[in-house]
Amino acid sequence: MNVHALPRPKPKTIANVRARLAERLGARVTVSQAVLDQHSHGEGLPAVGMPDLVVFPETNEEVAFVLALCNEHRVPVTPFGAGSSLEGQLAALAGGVSLDMTRFDEILEVSPDSLDCRVQAGVTREALNAHIRDTGLFFPVDPGANASIGGMASTRASGTNAVRYGTMRENVLGLTVVTPDGRIVRTGSRARKTSAGLDLTHLYVGSEGTLGVITEIQLKLYGVPESTVAAVCQFASLEGAVAAVVMALQSNLKMARIELLDEVQMRAAIRYSKLDYEETPTLFLEFQGSPNGVREDVETMQAITADHGGGAFQFAERPEDRTRLWKARHNSYQAVRALAPGKANMGTDACVPISALPACLLETKADIVASGLTAPIVGHVGDGNFHLGILFDPSDADETERAEALAFRTARRAIAMGGTCSGEHGVGLHKIVHMQTEHGEGVDLMKAVKNALDPNGIMNPGKLYP
CATH class of the missing domain: 3.30.70.2190 (Alpha-Beta Plaits)
Incomplete structure (x- = not known):
């Protein structure tokens, strides 16, 4: 079976899975159309994929039950956090279950002496910083949106502070992950370094919900500057x-x-x-x-x-x-969208080595002018990352085509200069087209890992892997 093109489950299968889930989770399993609509997409361009049902687990064991059941019946599962991802990661392209992690909202442990904490995946970065304010510590990764920590780990998020404090990759010490077959696994530790075994923690950081569900995160904290x-x-x-x-x-x-x-x-x-x-x-x-x-x-x-x-x-x-x-x-x-009310904002990002930044930005600027589109540039340029907000009319085929072509050229230009098609948005659905160009033979290794950890292809199918 091609795990990346999983067919939509049959209505009878969904009915059976829904009944089993309701036995254990009760009203936290819903088919309300309003809730399904909310969970069919993130922010950015609409990549709508309607789930068949939405489930709100509250414990690791409940997540394990949901995944084991869905794995048994080959029902797709799409993890859902704050809903702020930009590259179509949240669209349930093959239907199935949207697994809403917002009830995983507890801060489990804070250790000021060790400068670390452990939080559940649904805790937002603003809630975490409000909780630890009196300790004199803060968590620095700031993507702008009040994203959930689990979602930020899943997309390897970054933000305005990355030039000094790094991205989620540098600030996650360990995870609790539920595998597609329902195992609850702890990766990493509270130690600041290790040479013991494969780095499973950072295998899951940036995996965009395609290998399992992150339920808890061990994070580095920092002292508030004087x-x-x-x-x-x-x-x-x-x-x-x-x-x-x-x-x-x-x-x-x-x-x-x-x-x-x-x-x-x-x-x-x-x-x-x-x-x-x-x-x-x-x-x-x-x-x-x-x-x-x-x-x-x-x-x-x-x-x-x-x-x-x-x-x-x-x-x-x-x-x-x-x-x-x-x-x-x-x-x-929001400011970009307000420039042209009624037009859509095709937000995209790229990242290049600092030495390539001047040439990349100036070439991109010239490309924008030549395209005839309005596309403001904003960037975390301290680490070579920049964004375009490409404004276009979705009902105008020519304008849509020009917007997509501009986004495509921006990504390929960054890759050609030794960079990447995305510094922090992730791949999701929209940037799959660049994965082979950027990673070459590495794509086959990614697929091998996906097939080994998720052989039935239930985890967020249609994303990340070409």
């Missing part, structure tokens, strides 16, 4: 802004955040978030550390930006000012 200063620096050209970023990184300047918004994205942000800036390429910066260290870093960055055509820094030192600034950055997706 001093934090945010600043905005505007440039006359995109070239100058990108060159300043590259120089800062090559100078080993320890930035917490370096975000680039081109002039179109700034126009969107100014209108949507009521900001008082010019519509020119702009860097949003954040510095963290001791007061003296922050002051030295700011002075160094001011000199670098001045050498590349940057204007005077506009500072945001009070917490409420920094919050407003980063909220505007996080609202980029």
Whole structure:
């Protein structure tokens, strides 16, 4: 059987599975059309795949029961978290069960002395940081959306802080995973390093629900910095802004955040978030550390930006000012949509080595202009990652085709420059087309792992693997 094209289960099979699930979970098994609709897609472009039923488990044992039953009857299972994924990961393409993990919302353990914690998969990053605020610690991975920790691990999420603190890959120490046949497995430990056996933890981080269901995550935590200063620096050209970023990184300047918004994205942000800036390429910066260290870093960055055509820094030192600034950055997706009401936003991302960033961004900018489309650029450029919000009319076949072609060329350009088709959105459904180009023979190894761990192909079929 081709596990990546699993047929939709027969109604009789679904009825039998539903009855067995209801015996154990009761009203936490639903076929309400409103709930099914909610679980048929994530954010971004609609990749609608209607599940046959939605299940709300509350314990590892219940997840194990659901998976073992579905595996026995060859019923597909699509894990569902906060619903914020962008590449079609949540669409139940072959129907079956949408496994909603939002009731896994407990913070199981926090150890300030060891700088770590263990949480259930449905805990959101904002809930975690609110819970540990009084400990003087925080969890830094910040993709913008208030995503669930389980979903962030499944897509190997990143965000604005990655240049200093890394992505989910660097911040997950261990997992509890339920396998497709219903086994509950602990991977990793609380140790900061290990050389004992295969790295099962990071096999599941980024697997997008195709190998099993992540139910618990052991995470690194960090001390809240003594001093934090945010600043905005505007440039006359995109070239100058990108060159300043590259120089800062090559100078080993320890930035917490370096975000680039081109002039179109700034126009969107100014209108949507009521900001008082010019519509020119702009860097949003954040510095963290001791007061003296922050002051030295700011002075160094001011000199670098001045050498590349940057204007005077506009500072945001009070917490409420920094919050407003980063909220505007996080609202980029909504701001882009507000530029052209009624049009869809084809959000896509790519990531390249820092040395390739200037060429990649400038070529992408020229490509956008040639396409005749509006596609603002925004990026976590401190680690070479950038995003496009391609606006198009889904009812216009020509405009849709041009948008898809622009997204395709952006991904292939990044791969050709030694990068990847996605730095943090993941593959899901929309970026499967690039997997062979990016990974070559590695795709066959991925499929072999998939077939070994999920031989009946029930876990999130139609995703990730070409």
